[in-house]
Amino acid sequence: MSVTAPQGFRAAGVAAGLKSTGARDVAVVVNDGPLATAAAVLTSNRVQAAPVLWTRQAVSDGAARAVVLNSGGANACTGPDGFADTHRTAEHVADVLSAAAGPGGEVGAGDVLVCSTGLIGVRLDLPALLGGVDAAVDALHAAGGDEAAHAIMTTDTVAKQALAQRDGWSVGGMAKGAGMLAPGLATMLSVVTTDAVVDAAAADAALRAATRTTFDRVDSDGCLSTNDTVVLLASGASGVEVAEDELAAALTEVCADLSRRLVADAEGASHDIAVTVTNASDEDAAVAVARAVTRSNLFKTAIFGNDPNWGRIVSAVGTVPEHVAPYDPLTLDVTVNGVQVCRAQGVGEPRELVDLAADREVHVEIDLHAGTASATVWTNDLTHDYVHENSAYSS
Amino acid sequence: MSVTAPQGFRAAGVAAGLKSTGARDVAVVVNDGPLATAAAVLTSNRVQAAPVLWTRQAVSDGAARAVVLNSGGANACTGPDGFADTHRTAEHVADVLSAAAGPGGEVGAGDVLVCSTGLIGVRLDLPALLGGVDAAVDALHAAGGDEAAHAIMTTDTVAKQALAQRDGWSVGGMAKGAGMLAPGLATMLSVVTTDAVVDAAAADAALRAATRTTFDRVDSDGCLSTNDTVVLLASGASGVEVAEDELAAALTEVCADLSRRLVADAEGASHDIAVTVTNASDEDAAVAVARAVTRSNLFKTAIFGNDPNWGRIVSAVGTVPEHVAPYDPLTLDVTVNGVQVCRAQGVGEPRELVDLAADREVHVEIDLHAGTASATVWTNDLTHDYVHENSAYSS
Numbered sequence: 001m002s003v004t005a006p007q008g009f010r011a012a013g014v015a016a017g018l019k020s021t022g023a024r025d026v027a028v029v030v031n032d033g034p035l036a037t038a039a040a041v042l043t044s045n046r047v048q049a050a051p052v053l054w055t056r057q058a059v060s061d062g063a064a065r066a067v068v069l070n071s072g073g074a075n076a077c078t079g080p081d082g083f084a085d086t087h088r089t090a091e092h093v094a095d096v097l098s099a100a101a102g103p104g105g106e107v108g109a110g111d112v113l114v115c116s117t118g119l120i121g122v123r124l125d126l127p128a129l130l131g132g133v134d135a136a137v138d139a140l141h142a143a144g145g146d147e148a149a150h151a152i153m154t155t156d157t158v159a160k161q162a163l164a165q166r167d168g169w170s171v172g173g174m175a176k177g178a179g180m181l182a183p184g185l186a187t188m189l190s191v192v193t194t195d196a197v198v199d200a201a202a203a204d205a206a207l208r209a210a211t212r213t214t215f216d217r218v219d220s221d222g223c224l225s226t227n228d229t230v231v232l233l234a235s236g237a238s239g240v241e242v243a244e245d246e247l248a249a250a251l252t253e254v255c256a257d258l259s260r261r262l263v264a265d266a267e268g269a270s271h272d273i274a275v276t277v278t279n280a281s282d283e284d285a286a287v288a289v290a291r292a293v294t295r296s297n298l299f300k301t302a303i304f305g306n307d308p309n310w311g312r313i314v315s316a317v318g319t320v321p322e323h324v325a326p327y328d329p330l331t332l333d334v335t336v337n338g339v340q341v342c343r344a345q346g347v348g349e350p351r352e353l354v355d356l357a358a359d360r361e362v363h364v365e366i367d368l369h370a371g372t373a374s375a376t377v378w379t380n381d382l383t384h385d386y387v388h389e390n391s392a393y394s395s
Numbered sequence: 396m397s398v399t400a401p402q403g404f405r406a407a408g409v410a411a412g413l414k415s416t417g418a419r420d421v422a423v424v425v426n427d428g429p430l431a432t433a434a435a436v437l438t439s440n441r442v443q444a445a446p447v448l449w450t451r452q453a454v455s456d457g458a459a460r461a462v463v464l465n466s467g468g469a470n471a472c473t474g475p476d477g478f479a480d481t482h483r484t485a486e487h488v489a490d491v492l493s494a495a496a497g498p499g500g501e502v503g504a505g506d507v508l509v510c511s512t513g514l515i516g517v518r519l520d521l522p523a524l525l526g527g528v529d530a531a532v533d534a535l536h537a538a539g540g541d542e543a544a545h546a547i548m549t550t551d552t553v554a555k556q557a558l559a560q561r562d563g564w565s566v567g568g569m570a571k572g573a574g575m576l577a578p579g580l581a582t583m584l585s586v587v588t589t590d591a592v593v594d595a596a597a598a599d600a601a602l603r604a605a606t607r608t609t610f611d612r613v614d615s616d617g618c619l620s621t622n623d624t625v626v627l628l629a630s631g632a633s634g635v636e637v638a639e640d641e642l643a644a645a646l647t648e649v650c651a652d653l654s655r656r657l658v659a660d661a662e663g664a665s666h667d668i669a670v671t672v673t674n675a676s677d678e679d680a681a682v683a684v685a686r687a688v689t690r691s692n693l694f695k696t697a698i699f700g701n702d703p704n705w706g707r708i709v710s711a712v713g714t715v716p717e718h719v720a721p722y723d724p725l726t727l728d729v730t731v732n733g734v735q736v737c738r739a740q741g742v743g744e745p746r747e748l749v750d751l752a753a754d755r756e757v758h759v760e761i762d763l764h765a766g767t768a769s770a771t772v773w774t775n776d777l778t779h780d781y782v783h784e785n786s787a788y789s790s
Contacts, residue, residue, distance in 0.1 A: 046724045047713030047740065077709055079741030120706020121742055224714045226706075297692070297777070298785055305786030311515020314472055315621050318442030329441045345442065346474030347516055382692070384782050390693055391700030391778075 002145025005172035006195035008235025011144035013151025016132025018072025024151035026132030035236030038064035039204040043228035049076035062200025073118040076226040149174035162257035169238040196242035210251035268385030285325035286375035294379035304381040308354035327370035397540025400567035401590035403630025406539035408546025411527025413467025419546035421527030430631030433459035434599040438623035444471030446509040457595025468513040471621040544569035557652035564633040591637035605646035663780030680720035681770035695777035703749035722765035
């Protein structure tokens with residue numbers, strides 16, 4: 001149930017002093033092969049952290065041997081010096097892995113991917129980070145996935161891991177993310193591993209397919225980060241050749257599981273909300289309408305108050321331009337937890353029939369009557385605890 | 396300092412029982428002429444309340460004699476029955492105004508504009524509303540603007556009025572709006588009056604010009620309502636002929652004043668925040684970037700916490716697509732209350748130099764280094780009181 005569940009991987013997570021709490025804050029995941037296939041999906045934010053710039057370049061050849069991840073600082077908006085810090089980190093990981101492997105086991109800096117998360121606009125404590133790399137490489141072991149998953153936590157309250165077991169091969173994954181959590185892809189770091197035999201092109205295509213309908217459909221607070229990274233490493237250690245669609249299905253299972261865990265642990269949330277749009281003209285239209293609702297603060301505060309205030313849903317739906325989502329506003333139906341409170345844009349069943357207090361999970365369904373496509377976007381309610389967590393200290 | 400400040404207008408605001416508090420909830424503003432020029436700007440939400448549908452039709456001939464406004468119910472998403480309620484309300488206003496005026500003073504229902512505000516998805520108490528119309532028409536007087544401004548309040552804590560005095564003529568206005576407050580135009584009701592002599596085309600053009608840079612640049616909580624309406628009535632009673640640009644300037648003054656009052660009274664807010672984008676490629680790009688920042692919950696909670704967390708500003712800027720706002724992300728500068736905390740996307744002056752606690756007003760400036768256009772969008776911080784007001788009861 002972790003990145004070390006598939007064969008051919010070692011990992012570790014150590015405390016390097018980047019987090020003021022003294023908790024684990026540096027993780028290393030190593031792919032021992034025989035393959036070194038790698039792919040990555042990175043933030044669509046135009047402001048990109050140094051590790052994102054580095055990883056895009058390093059993974060462009062479809063290969064990587066290791067990922068180093070740190071919490072305690074995003075290394076975003078830190079200029080050329082920040083980029084040099086990331087470069088130095090990758091070099092250091094490569095050096096200590098090469099030394100540990102001995103002759104014939106050399107790793108180059110270009111085979112080390114880097115992920116960072118934490119406050120934007122602050123330089124990392126590089127000596128502490130490099131010390132953490134030494135300790136983490138020293139501690140690498142074949143059951144280290146759980147320690148690594150803990151080391152990448154920031155405001156997360158639980159480590160997030162997932163596993164898809166197949167016949168003779170598997171996909172394991174870990175993720176962090178609790179705030180600044182919105183798609184493009186979802187704001188978070190994730191490492192997914194597999195022991196399947198796949199080439200770089202299939203790995204890249206399968207990873208993009210999996211993230212498009214999972215991490216990209218989480219929108220906790222509408223805020224897209226500078227550091228989003230999902231990395232896939234394939235070791236081929238199972239010896240099982242896997243087709244792209246099979247791999248994509250297993251990756252989707254793991255990414256969906258991790259996405260659901262991100263929503264469940266979102267900062268300050270008391271409800272997890274699935275907004276499903278049905279009978280849309282196409283999938284993009286369905287996603288656009290769902291996202292308009294998941295980004296409405298009035299909708300999110302109403303759910304916090306256990307109030308099925310469907311006027312706030314319909315008014316959010318109405319903000320999506322017609323060229324993005326063609327539909328007739330007069331035909332809109334809205335169902336909340338099974339009760340069709342809005343029918344043909346008018347009053348439907350009594351809103352008092354909706355029970356929102358019984359369960360953390362809330363299901364909203366919006367029927368556009370405009371086609372056959374559908375999509376679900378997950379979000380959270382907007383609570384006092386969210387405001388507290390995001391105003392009381394910098395993160 | 397109200398809609399009855401210009402010559403040729405009477406108004407009243409009465410308590411009709413639509414609000415459970417017993418406060419004033421029905422307002423009538425009458426234009427006694429000699430002109431009956433009118434224009435309106437209405438919500439761009441595709442889900443439109445019955446009074447919006449009515450007013451769009453009624454004002455299409457450029458003439459109106461009266462506006463009736465109610466709080467205590469939006470009459471949105473109420474279907475054909477809700478539209479019949481609005482129609483009936485306009486007819487009733489026309490009937491009682493005609494009866495009061497006597498022969499030769501007849502008013503048609505098509506000369507009565509209607510505005511409603513309150514909870515979506517609930518029918519109005521029509522007998523109470525019509526009773527309120529009787530009382531309001533009975534109470535109309537040339538100093539009634541203040542009472543009308545109070546009658547349109549919902550979660551507003553203060554009545555909002557403004558006046559632009561010119562040589563021999565003037566523009567007066569009132570507005571309500573505290574929640575579901577976002578542009579397209581800003582979510583609110585406003586009636587603006589003038590005794591200038593203007594024709595319908597000039598009135599319409601001047602009103603659109605004025606709202607575009609005022610109400611449309613308020614974004615308190617990102618939520619666009621179904622009921623937004625700004626109505627302009629021109630009586631011509633001053634006898635002063637006014638050119639369109641002169642009228643637009645006076646209207647802009649009044650609308651800007653009212654907009655600032657909306658921001659100052661936004662639900663639960665503790666800071667009013669002006670986000671100014673400078674050196675953009677064009678004005679639309681500047682507005683798009685400013686709006687991305689004003690819609691970031693992480694930015695808004697940081698300001699509530701008096702935390703100049705500029706990483707949340709830069710990351711929001713980075714979400715605007717390049718085709719919308721061309722700029723080089725590596726050149727971004729951000730200044731908060733006069734301190735340039737981010738320079739060329741990197742660390743600038745120490746963030747500790749920024750004082751956010753001293754004043755309710757906060758000024759953020761983002762320099763795109765991409766042209767010469769600029770724009771300011773106003774918003775508020777995201778506070779515990781906002782969450783409380785919007786979760787504790789339906790509105």
